[in-house]
Amino acid sequence: MLCALAAIPVLIAVAVRVSSAVPPGRGPAFLDRIAQNGLFVGVTAMVVSVPLFLPLTVGVVAGDTIAGEAGQGTLRYLLVGPAGRIRLLIVKYAGTAVFVVVAPLVVALTGAGIGAALFPVGPVTLLSGDTIDPGEAVVRLLLIAAYLAVSLLGLSAIGLFVSTLTDVPVGAMAATVVLSVVAQVLDALPQLEWLHPWLFSHYWLDFGDLLRQPVSWDSFVGNALLQGGYIAAFGALAYGRFITKDVLS
Amino acid sequence: MSAGGPGAGLGAGPGIELSIETGGLTKRFGQQLAVDGVDLAVPKGAVFGFLGPNGSGKTTTIRLLLGLATATGGSMRVLGEEMPRKLADVLPRVGALVEGPAFYPFLSGAANLRRMDAADPFGSAATRHARVQSALERVGLTHAADKLVRAYSLGMKQRLGIANALLAPRELLVLDEPTNGLDPQGTREVRSLVRSLAAGGATVFVSSHLLAEVEQICTHAAIMSAGRLVAQGTLAELRGAGHARIRVLTPDPGTAAQVLTGLGLTATLSADGRTSAGAASGAAVSGADAALFASLPAARPVGAARDAGSDLAVEPEAVVAALVAAGVRVRGFATEQASLEDRFVALTGEGFDVVQ
Incomplete structure (x- = not known):
């Protein structure tokens, strides 16, 4: 799955390279900047992956945690081991968290790498109009990856909970991905504006603040608090469900 | 409950240390009682056969004992500790x-065992490699240790499952259908493995529906039927609790049946289910031997102390004397002890229907 994620920036970079110049204002954000500065491949790839592809991979990993073991029958042996139910949940969530950190990082770094290989690299102009050198730009790229990692932690907690509900891993994966899509659809409906700040996907694309000089941390902190709330709520639900679950698979 | 409680039953008197002890253990799935008031008593050091037809609640009971499922009611003690409070x-x-x-098909056998061992917080990582190797050796899988489990045959997976149970020194082994899918050699190896484990002081709790196997390796057994425990005790007690019966081979089944009836026994003719009275003339004319069966009424092992004054006590030799005195030509006579299979079928019913 990490390879699939890495394929996205490669695809973007190659497409831009072989095609003629992209007219400004069309396609995903920053696409028109790639030809001037290869580092933008990373940013563009992350923007493209956020709505579906990253949640999809996270849904697969998080949905598989408990349901995958149950479906395979190994859950009973882990518990008889005895792994301990709380310990198992924590380890499984930690494993998902590692994936959540690595996934955006792969997109960002592959993007920067392929961009640097195919296009010129130079100073980057930020949204605030300031210009930073390429080294500083890579740091910003990593910051965005970290922002996305935090953003996806809430979804992985939801996936963990869904995974404790079923013995069918595919069902848990699909449910998690569907939930992430539903949240984004709700986020797009102006009639539900009161709900928007509470949706786990609401701040997913708000990493623009990290591209200003000086960096504005407001959205980062707000997002982290929201995701923390989701982790607490769905972690508790997963605990409540799993601790009393009859393992019959 | 104490060791002498209602669950102790035949096999364990007071004072015998029990490895597994349940009192009124019950598990309900919706409307269905999968396990219904089971009082198990597994003595320490026993090889305990846990018998029952498919769907009788054996595996559910095992899941309850191992804390995989929560009991609806009743109490459990495993290795002297209250469960599920002391589960860890x-x-x-x-x-x-x-x-x-159950294993990860994309990992090798040894890697699977290492991962399972890592789940045990007491499984020291330093000795892990050695313990995995010795467990694989005990089940004869050393040569296939580095093969992916995906490429294992059913019997090899079964061996690996047993190896997984042997990763650390255990006081109690719970083996659910351990010889499933094994070839005759594997079955023999498992039998000797179980014996060696028991010789080492471990209690082995074997669930099975292979009666012959249980008769060969077990010292104690319990029989489940439709979620209830219908019998439990040492193997000898279980067999003895069944009625012994006599078999009379004679060309005079009519007279013989009368004699047996006079002794208070109920005679049945084996050959084709004809009643003993109706068969009398036909069998006599042909001159062929007919086999008559009668259950000895006393539900006690042959040779046990006789209940003084009981007119039900009919000794086999008295039956022969009475038959001969009545002029019955006795060509064969035998007392047959009920086998475990007879006992099993008597308790759990015949046929393929799964009791609900």
Whole structure:
């Protein structure tokens, strides 16, 4: 799955390279900047992956945690081991968290790498109009990856909970991905504006603040608090469900 | 409850240390009682056969004992500790094979065992490699240790499952259908493995529906039927509790039946289910031997102390004397002890229908 994620920036970079110049204002954000500065491949790839592809991979990993073991029958042996139910949940969530950190990082770094290989690299102009050198730009790229990692932690907690509900891993994966899509659809409906700040996907694309000089941390902190709330709520639900679950698979 | 409680039953009197002890253990799934008031008493050091037809609640009971499912009611003690409160203390001392082996097909056999061992917080990482190797050796899988489990045959997976139960020294082994899918050599190896484990002081709890196997390796057994425990005790007690019966081979089945009836026994003719009275003339004319069966009424092992004054006590030799005195030509006479299979079928019913 990490390879699939890495394929996205490669695809973007190659497409831009072989095609003629992209007219400004069309396609995903920053696409028109790639030809001037290869580092933008990373940013563009992350923007493209956020709505579906990253949640999809996270849904697969998080949905598989408990349901995958149950479906395979190994859950009973882990518990008889005895792994301990709380310990198992924590380890499984930690494993998902590692994936959540690595996934955006792969997109960002592959993007920067392929961009640097195919296009010129130079100073980057930020949204605030300031210009930073390429080294500083890579740091910003990593910051965005970290922002996305935090953003996806809430979804992985939801996936963990869904995974404790079923013995069918595919069902848990699909449910998690569907939930992430539903949240984004709700986020797009102006009639539900009161709900928007509470949706786990609401701040997913708000990493623009990290591209200003000086960096504005407001959205980062707000997002982290929201995701923390989701982790607490769905972690508790997963605990409540799993601790009393009859393992019959 | 104490060791002498209602669950102790035939096999264990007071004072015998029990490895597994349940009182009124009950598990309800919706409307269905999967396990219904089971009082198990498994003595320490026993090889305990847990018998029952498919769907009788064996595996559910095992899941309850191992803390995989929560009991609806009743109490459990495993290795002297109250369950499921002391689950974390007890499970490291228990090795289990539950409802067939389950492994990660994309990992090798040894890697699977290492991963399972890592789940045990008491499994020291320093000795892990050696323990995995010795467990594989005990089940004869050393040569296939580095093969992917995906490429294992059913019997090899079963062996690997047993190896998983043997990763650490265990006081109790719970083996659910351990010889499932094994070839005759494998079955023999498992039998000798179980014996060697028991010789080492471990209690082995074997669930099975293979009666011959249980008769060969077990010292004690219990029989489940439709969620209830219908019998439990040492193997000898279980067999003895069944009625012994006599078989009379004679060309005079009519007279013989009368004699047996006079002794208070109920005679049945074996050959084709004809009643003994109706068969009389036909059998006599042909001159062929007919086999008559009669259950000895006393539900006690042959040779046990006789209940003084009981007119039900009919000794086999008295039957022969009475038959001969009545002029019956006795060509064969035998007392047959009920086999475990007879006992099993008597308790759980015949046929394929799964009792609900």
